[in-house]
Amino acid sequence: ETGVTQSPTHLIKTRGQxxxxxxxxxxxxxxxxxxxxxxxxxxxxxxQYYREEENGRGNFPPRFSGxxxxxxxxxxNVNALELDDSALYLCASRRGHLQETQYFGPGTRLLVL
Amino acid sequence: QQQVKQSPQSLIVQKGGISIINCAYENTxxxxxxxxxxxxxxxxxxLIAIRPDVSEKKEGRFTISFNKSAKQFSLHIMDSQPGDSAxxxxxxxxxxxxxLVFGQGTRLTINP
Numbered sequence: 001e002t003g004v005t006q007s008p009t010h011l012i013k014t015r016g017q018x019x020x021x022x023x024x025x026x027x028x029x030x031x032x033x034x035x036x037x038x039x040x041x042x043x044x045x046x047x048q049y050y051r052e053e054e055n056g057r058g059n060f061p062p063r064f065s066g067x068x069x070x071x072x073x074x075x076x077n078v079n080a081l082e083l084d085d086s087a088l089y090l091c092a093s094r095r096g097h098l099q100e101t102q103y104f105g106p107g108t109r110l111l112v113l
Numbered sequence: 114q115q116q117v118k119q120s121p122q123s124l125i126v127q128k129g130g131i132s133i134i135n136c137a138y139e140n141t142x143x144x145x146x147x148x149x150x151x152x153x154x155x156x157x158x159x160l161i162a163i164r165p166d167v168s169e170k171k172e173g174r175f176t177i178s179f180n181k182s183a184k185q186f187s188l189h190i191m192d193s194q195p196g197d198s199a200x201x202x203x204x205x206x207x208x209x210x211x212x213l214v215f216g217q218g219t220r221l222t223i224n225p
Contacts, residue, residue: 042215
């Protein structure tokens with residue numbers, strides 16, 4: 001186990017709703033990245049937070065937003081949910097934003113109906 | 114140019130055999146190439162990683178071979194065991210600070 005925890009483990013929402021997913025980074029890690037993993041696909045980078053600021057973003061629309069708190073935990077918010085948002089959402093942490101090794105949490109499985 | 118292409122999609126190997134998974138990339142700015150192992154219901158776990166200044170790295174039964182000129186790298190699992198059955202992802206990043214770009218994954222099954 002990596003020490004990265006995520007909640008909830010599973011979530012069911014309907015189209016148009018909003019969802020908040022949470023991540024606690026490994027102790028001593030100040031950088032958190034979020035990835036979306038569709039079924040049968042590799043993870044895709046959503047964005048990264050370092051010292052409470054977003055410092056990198058993938059090809060995801062603005063309805064995907066995030067926060068990082070002073071204790072380095074993080075939230076991913078998705079507004080106006082679409083069916084295609086159904087996926088495993090992974091959080092990864094690392095010791096610094098220049099460190100290469102990322103440690104992933106177990107993910108939150110989101111189903112949008 | 115940001116893609117990492119992985120093959121095969123699925124692989125079946127007999128216990129004790131060698132499992133080989135291949136990846137190719139286009140962006141020569143990539144300078145960090147990790148492999149992750151993912152079991153059902155779990156997040157990806159880092160197995161082994163390599164930088165382009167070396168051609169091979171070995172950790173236990175796992176070896177990465179890296180061909181910079183061909184822009185290809187591969188994972189070899191020696192003496193494959195049923196417990197190695199999982200999905201494997203190659204990935205790449207540049208500059209250390211950036212996102213990981215993942216391949217599509219290979220579902221590996223080791224038959225007893």
